[in-house]
Amino acid sequence: MLKIYNTLSRQKETFLPLEEGKVGIYVCGLTVQNYSHIGHIRSAVAYDVIRRYLEYRGYDVTYVQNFTDINEKIVERAREEGLTAEELAEKYTQAYLEDIEQLNVKRASHYVKATENIDAIIGMIETLLEKGYAYEVNGNVYFSVENYEDYGKLSGRSLEDMQAGARIDIVEEKKNPLDFALWKKAPEGEKDWESPWGRGWPGWHIECSAMSMKYLGKSFDIHGGGADLIFPHHENEIAQSEACSGHKPFAKYWVHNGPVNLKGEKMSKSVGNFYTTRELLEKYRGVEVRYYLLTKHYRSPIDFSLEELEEAGTSLKRITNTINNLRRLLNTKVDIENKKAGEGEKLPDLAAIKDEFLQAMDDDFNTARAIGVVHDFVTAVNRLVNAQDFVLTESNYSFIKEADAIFTEILGILGLDVREADTQTAGEGLHEPLIELLLEVREMARQKKDWAVADRIRDGLNELGIIVRDTPQGVIWEKERG
RNA sequence: GGCGGCAUAGCCAAGUGGUAAGGCAGAGGACUGCAAAUCCUUUAUUCCCCGGUUCGAAUCCGGGUGCCGCCUCCA
Numbered sequence: 001m002l003k004i005y006n007t008l009s010r011q012k013e014t015f016l017p018l019e020e021g022k023v024g025i026y027v028c029g030l031t032v033q034n035y036s037h038i039g040h041i042r043s044a045v046a047y048d049v050i051r052r053y054l055e056y057r058g059y060d061v062t063y064v065q066n067f068t069d070i071n072e073k074i075v076e077r078a079r080e081e082g083l084t085a086e087e088l089a090e091k092y093t094q095a096y097l098e099d100i101e102q103l104n105v106k107r108a109s110h111y112v113k114a115t116e117n118i119d120a121i122i123g124m125i126e127t128l129l130e131k132g133y134a135y136e137v138n139g140n141v142y143f144s145v146e147n148y149e150d151y152g153k154l155s156g157r158s159l160e161d162m163q164a165g166a167r168i169d170i171v172e173e174k175k176n177p178l179d180f181a182l183w184k185k186a187p188e189g190e191k192d193w194e195s196p197w198g199r200g201w202p203g204w205h206i207e208c209s210a211m212s213m214k215y216l217g218k219s220f221d222i223h224g225g226g227a228d229l230i231f232p233h234h235e236n237e238i239a240q241s242e243a244c245s246g247h248k249p250f251a252k253y254w255v256h257n258g259p260v261n262l263k264g265e266k267m268s269k270s271v272g273n274f275y276t277t278r279e280l281l282e283k284y285r286g287v288e289v290r291y292y293l294l295t296k297h298y299r300s301p302i303d304f305s306l307e308e309l310e311e312a313g314t315s316l317k318r319i320t321n322t323i324n325n326l327r328r329l330l331n332t333k334v335d336i337e338n339k340k341a342g343e344g345e346k347l348p349d350l351a352a353i354k355d356e357f358l359q360a361m362d363d364d365f366n367t368a369r370a371i372g373v374v375h376d377f378v379t380a381v382n383r384l385v386n387a388q389d390f391v392l393t394e395s396n397y398s399f400i401k402e403a404d405a406i407f408t409e410i411l412g413i414l415g416l417d418v419r420e421a422d423t424q425t426a427g428e429g430l431h432e433p434l435i436e437l438l439l440e441v442r443e444m445a446r447q448k449k450d451w452a453v454a455d456r457i458r459d460g461l462n463e464l465g466i467i468v469r470d471t472p473q474g475v476i477w478e479k480e481r482g
Numbered sequence: 483g484g485c486g487g488c489a490u491a492g493c494c495a496a497g498u499g500g501u502a503a504g505g506c507a508g509a510g511g512a513c514u515g516c517a518a519a520u521c522c523u524u525u526a527u528u529c530c531c532c533g534g535u536u537c538g539a540a541u542c543c544g545g546g547u548g549c550c551g552c553c554u555c556c557a
Contacts (some may be wrong), residue, residue: 043557157485204555226557311506369496372504386521469518
């Protein structure tokens with residue numbers, strides 16, 4: 001039975017969709033103002049796994065993610081880059097989509113943009129005005145937090161709490177400092193839209209309410225986003241959505257992923273201490289970054305470090321090696337000894353392993369634990385397959401076949417595509433034939449047991465960044481990683 | 483100041499009141515001419531500190547200490 005931690009209740013709840021067999025998920029994406037960084041990617045991967053697991057469990061999932069493509073920051077950044085707001089948003093939207101593709105994140109059912117849903121946004125604001133939850137002043141429309149009785153239920157604070165420690169700019173025209181803009185006048189000369197209150201832009205929070213309801217209905221199952229969005233963004237979304245529709249709950253399960261910090265500091269665009277996804281992907285494969293993120297539970301904060309990312313790569317390699325090894329065995333159709341299922345042959349319990357994996361995933365998508373199970377599985381398989389007295393009996397063969405199928409199944413849930421890593425090719429400036437020639441000479445030396453010459457060649461190549469390895473199948477060389 | 487979260491081996495990390503998963507690094511071993519790569523084995527009498535509840539607590543309660551997030555249109 002799947003349990004999900006719901007920020008609204010602050011506890012794990014059994015997952016029951018509003019409509020049998022179907023799940024609607026809305027995830028707050030990002031403001032497309034720059035290249036994505038590891039924090040954005042963490043969010044993307046977290047919800048991708050949630051989505052994949054729900055699909056694995058047989059649900060028909062509608063996954064909606066937004067791009068905030070108009071606001072002050074977009075305009076500001078567009079000016080810096082000498083682009084229009086539309087061009088800038090388009091540029092970084094495409095960049096983001098490329099980034100997440102490398103992380104094997106599935107495409108959303110719908111990617112929605114504020115600028116493409118202005119009508120829905122205006123319609124919603126009109127309803128809020130009619131129902132008395134909003135007021136207009138000088139071309140700006142504000143939501144009145146005092147008129148919505150449940151304000152604060154998500155973040156667990158009362159209006160009094162918030163006003164007490166207020167660090168909010170006092171805006172004279174607001175009735176309450178916590179009131180937030182639904183519609184705002186745009187700065188002179190910037191892209192804006194006609195509305196009943198004059199030309200302007202939507203406020204930040206309203207787009208998510210309008211678009212989620214448009215695509216998923218007045219109530220839907222899961223609303224996700226970064227924990228930093230709990231207040232004020234999601235609090236405001238709930239207030240305006242429930243006030244507008246009269247339906248509760250707006251979203252049944254509120255899911256929040258933890259932040260990514262760097263050297264103990266919060267990593268964000270404003271601090272400027274982040275790695276962009278592109279920078280990381282120059283040095284690390286998408287699958288490694290994804291694996292690294294999944295070794296921690298999605299709600300825990302991550303203190304990002306390249307050392308850990310590196311270690312994750314090593315850890316992942318262990319899994320990859322085992323799978324490649326299984327596939328190699330499956331391809332050796334020869335020599336399946338007739339020996340029937342050996343007496344005393346004890347094979348790992350595959351069903352139990354899979355079950356354990358699913359239990360971990362059922363427990364609020366505990367990928368860290370699930371990956372632990374994968375490693376247990378790896379050890380169990382290696383122990384069998386690498387045993388000195390291992391022979392490919394019929395029963396072993398079918399075991400391997402099934403083990404391979406289970407690996408594919410559970411790694412698919414995690415979205416870890418561990419197919420053979422790219423084979424590194426020769427270093428620049430070094431001619432392959434030359435290397436081959438050197439290795440040929442080395443082989444001759446080895447035949448004569450002239451270890452000094454053989455080792456000199458190996459060490460020399462090593463200094464040039466070429467790693468030489470002797471294997472039972474012959475010598476292998478590859479370019480040093482990184 | 484207000485709200486919330488976290489403290490588990492050198493590092494990362496999971497953990498449903500019943501006697502500490504997993505990974506990385508380290509150590510030992512197999513393999514190798516030696517290596518490399520790979521594989522196997524091994525590494526916490528104890529879970530920040532002090533009390534309490536309980537037959538029994540890393541897990542629950544109270545207090546303390548330390549760190550972090552949010553309260554700023556950052557995922």
